[in-house]
Amino acid sequence: MNNYIEKNKQRFLDELIEFLKIPSVSADPKFDGDMQKAAEWISQKLTDAGLDKAEICETAGHPVVYAEKIVDESLPTILIYGHYDVQPADPYELWNSPPFEPVIKKTKIHPDGAIFARGACDDKGQIYMHVKAIEMMMAEGGLPCNVKVMFEGEEEVGSENLETFIKENKERLAADIILISDTSIIANDIPSVETGLRGLSYMEVEVVGPNRDLHSGVYGGAVANPANVLAKMIASLHDENGKVTVEGFYDKVIELSAEERDALEAAPFDEEEYKNDLDVNAVTGETGYTTRERAAIRPTLDVNGIWSGYVGEGSKTVLPSKANAKISMRLVPDQDWKEISELFEKHFKAIAPDTVKVKVSRHHGGQPYVTPTDSIGYMAAFKAMEEAFGKTPVPTRGGGSIPIVALFEEVLGLKSILFGFGLDSDALHSPNEHYGLFNFYKGIEAIPLFFKNFAELSK
Amino acid sequence: MNNYIEKNKQRFLDELIEFLKIPSVSADPKFDGDMQKAAEWISQKLTDAGLDKAEICETAGHPVVYAEKIVDESLPTILIYGHYDVQPADPYELWNSPPFEPVIKKTKIHPDGAIFARGACDDKGQIYMHVKAIEMMMAEGGLPCNVKVMFEGEEEVGSENLETFIKENKERLAADIILISDTSIIANDIPSVETGLRGLSYMEVEVVGPNRDLHSGVYGGAVANPANVLAKMIASLHDENGKVTVEGFYDKVIELSAEERDALEAAPFDEEEYKNDLDVNAVTGETGYTTRERAAIRPTLDVNGIWSGYVGEGSKTVLPSKANAKISMRLVPDQDWKEISELFEKHFKAIAPDTVKVKVSRHHGGQPYVTPTDSIGYMAAFKAMEEAFGKTPVPTRGGGSIPIVALFEEVLGLKSILFGFGLDSDALHSPNEHYGLFNFYKGIEAIPLFFKNFAELSK
Numbered sequence: 043m044n045n046y047i048e049k050n051k052q053r054f055l056d057e058l059i060e061f062l063k064i065p066s067v068s069a070d071p072k073f074d075g076d077m078q079k080a081a082e083w084i085s086q087k088l089t090d091a092g093l094d095k096a097e098i099c100e101t102a103g104h105p106v107v108y109a110e111k112i113v114d115e116s117l118p119t120i121l122i123y124g125h126y127d128v129q130p131a132d133p134y135e136l137w138n139s140p141p142f143e144p145v146i147k148k149t150k151i152h153p154d155g156a157i158f159a160r161g162a163c164d165d166k167g168q169i170y171m172h173v174k175a176i177e178m179m180m181a182e183g184g185l186p187c188n189v190k191v192m193f194e195g196e197e198e199v200g201s202e203n204l205e206t207f208i209k210e211n212k213e214r215l216a217a218d219i220i221l222i223s224d225t226s227i228i229a230n231d232i233p234s235v236e237t238g239l240r241g242l243s244y245m246e247v248e249v250v251g252p253n254r255d256l257h258s259g260v261y262g263g264a265v266a267n268p269a270n271v272l273a274k275m276i277a278s279l280h281d282e283n284g285k286v287t288v289e290g291f292y293d294k295v296i297e298l299s300a301e302e303r304d305a306l307e308a309a310p311f312d313e314e315e316y317k318n319d320l321d322v323n324a325v326t327g328e329t330g331y332t333t334r335e336r337a338a339i340r341p342t343l344d345v346n347g348i349w350s351g352y353v354g355e356g357s358k359t360v361l362p363s364k365a366n367a368k369i370s371m372r373l374v375p376d377q378d379w380k381e382i383s384e385l386f387e388k389h390f391k392a393i394a395p396d397t398v399k400v401k402v403s404r405h406h407g408g409q410p411y412v413t414p415t416d417s418i419g420y421m422a423a424f425k426a427m428e429e430a431f432g433k434t435p436v437p438t439r440g441g442g443s444i445p446i447v448a449l450f451e452e453v454l455g456l457k458s459i460l461f462g463f464g465l466d467s468d469a470l471h472s473p474n475e476h477y478g479l480f481n482f483y484k485g486i487e488a489i490p491l492f493f494k495n496f497a498e499l500s501k
Numbered sequence: 502m503n504n505y506i507e508k509n510k511q512r513f514l515d516e517l518i519e520f521l522k523i524p525s526v527s528a529d530p531k532f533d534g535d536m537q538k539a540a541e542w543i544s545q546k547l548t549d550a551g552l553d554k555a556e557i558c559e560t561a562g563h564p565v566v567y568a569e570k571i572v573d574e575s576l577p578t579i580l581i582y583g584h585y586d587v588q589p590a591d592p593y594e595l596w597n598s599p600p601f602e603p604v605i606k607k608t609k610i611h612p613d614g615a616i617f618a619r620g621a622c623d624d625k626g627q628i629y630m631h632v633k634a635i636e637m638m639m640a641e642g643g644l645p646c647n648v649k650v651m652f653e654g655e656e657e658v659g660s661e662n663l664e665t666f667i668k669e670n671k672e673r674l675a676a677d678i679i680l681i682s683d684t685s686i687i688a689n690d691i692p693s694v695e696t697g698l699r700g701l702s703y704m705e706v707e708v709v710g711p712n713r714d715l716h717s718g719v720y721g722g723a724v725a726n727p728a729n730v731l732a733k734m735i736a737s738l739h740d741e742n743g744k745v746t747v748e749g750f751y752d753k754v755i756e757l758s759a760e761e762r763d764a765l766e767a768a769p770f771d772e773e774e775y776k777n778d779l780d781v782n783a784v785t786g787e788t789g790y791t792t793r794e795r796a797a798i799r800p801t802l803d804v805n806g807i808w809s810g811y812v813g814e815g816s817k818t819v820l821p822s823k824a825n826a827k828i829s830m831r832l833v834p835d836q837d838w839k840e841i842s843e844l845f846e847k848h849f850k851a852i853a854p855d856t857v858k859v860k861v862s863r864h865h866g867g868q869p870y871v872t873p874t875d876s877i878g879y880m881a882a883f884k885a886m887e888e889a890f891g892k893t894p895v896p897t898r899g900g901g902s903i904p905i906v907a908l909f910e911e912v913l914g915l916k917s918i919l920f921g922f923g924l925d926s927d928a929l930h931s932p933n934e935h936y937g938l939f940n941f942y943k944g945i946e947a948i949p950l951f952f953k954n955f956a957e958l959s960k
Contacts, residue, residue: 070815136713253781256779259899263801264785265785273733273735342717348808351827353807354529358528359588362806368811370717370816372717469713
């Protein structure tokens, strides 16, 4: 660890803890005030780090925080993107410590300690690495590239208003590359750089049967039960080979070459450890693909939530009037999320029996994305990782989605570099989310190396 | 309507309203105080009606209210059974008026008005008919039979502690027949007497996958999703003919003869009206049976509740750690609810894939029941209905369950007469439950006629 980080590590951590205490949950309106508070807090820190023109830009939803430092028009410009909003913390009862009261605990994977809190890794901890890396570069000889920072507050709800924002701010956002730390590395001793992300289509369905909840004794057996019908419809969305049955779902999927697949398999992976970590006896998925392929280069369909009827204490002999589910699909190149959303809606309505009425609505989505490994940006990231970890990193494909990335390319004509430092085991989106202190400080160390390499390779 | 009822109709109604205002929900511990209150209230009314030895008998659960009047050892004794507990009222938002603030409203089916409140028909309104009928008989020349009254507080949660109570009180409960008003007639102009009831087995299942909620992007496609797995398991519980697939489920089902089926079909029924009332385009169920048969003489399996993952506002890209469901089965002679519960548990565990762990637990259950139509009790009820309505009643089979009825026969050696006055459209167990004033007063008029007929036929 370099001297500057060493000298300031406790302050960096204290500041992050302060940031994590703000429950900036974008999905739930009751946290709107905290969203504003988080935006103001991070905006102030960008100014403190030495950036100019820090601004809280209002949108139709939660604000975008922007700041920049143009040191020399002739230097390349790096646009840093990240998000200050977090996933809902529930189920709260499964957290070992309150999600918005950060605590430091050692774990087997994080012997130096990890900070436990919602957003610790996704993405507050990772965007704060950039703020501190900028502070460090400014304090030690200045920035080797111009920098622009854009932190949004709606990533966890589909970045609904960011599209308008970037379209209206093309000039201001002009840059050479976008740098994003919102992904993970394979392990703390196996650095990696992601070469792509999956897209997303998030839907909600409602199956309506009788116009009221019914007595299951008086009507049971004679009237379609929406909960049973929804279960049957969901079951039919996968075939016996684990393939999604939505008509046309795979039409645009690009199959990877044997070489590409081998390259991805080359990265270390222990399936037994994977199963032990999740406490499952067996893994499953699409026939003909490995666990890592299923979670990265193949499209999927998952129920994210389902509810119907009586779910309280004890029993209620009711035949529910309706049943609902949240269903999302992860997409790969060249699936188009809008097209898939339409195909899903069409298919789901088509398989509904005439005993029920079906409603299908969209939450949000995003396109899949691939980073060219021969680009200056990718090479700069690769080298920075190598220097920071003292090890050659492994190229990987991420299974998650950052919907906005594909849009950046479309609107701003810019490629994004996925420069993340989390671990898949950090419980993102789960109770007890955490982020290793090692990863936090390593990121602060690696970011300036990316700036240096990108400046040099751009010459 | 006879003079006594005419003179006292407003008071009878006011008293019932007072009774319905007590939220005696047995399933939810937070209403325990109200359960006690309801028991004390109805006990006082039994004393006011002229019965002796009114007592609130404590059990391991909610108390049993008992009272009796032995007018002459040589006369036959009628044991009246009913329950003062009600189903949970949620979903509250679907009630047009608060469930525990009774209001009188006219409806198409109830032009004289109906009282809207949880428990109005099931079963507070119907047990109160007995209390007022007894008051009337006592006021007008006395009881033609001895009477014993037993109102329990756990019918809606499976009468768990009533079995112990009746076993410990065989002497006290000695009688010639049991009279129960907790069922329905076909229509206000089509009186009917039920000849049987379905049994019940109420189960709860839990499907556990990964040990924590997971990020659906990082793990989706590679790990079994408990919500998808549960949907698939539930879907498999019915075959393409609507038959329940639980191994051995139909082994003990007694098929009715063509004659018996014809007799049941003889009762008036309008399927279009039935569909319109429920606002469904089509009915469905077991192939080879009519709507009424599916809801009465055939066993069924229904999901009463299902929940998993994120069910809040907006979206959460989570792969849930577990999924739960409440599943109940209606049974017909000679299915045994304990055996069926075991078969279900065995079957459900057998169909679980090795990617998940499954837990199965029982809520409660009860045996199916049939009343012999040639018994004195049934004939007395048939005649009483005929005299009260001025029309020959129709024999029917009820689809609901009163688990305790089979137990009465087993423990006390007594047959039960299902002497109910509700309508299936009264929204039992649903929001906006109601009970027609016509039905309420007609019941008070018919009960003394049963007493008279039973005394005469017993000579």
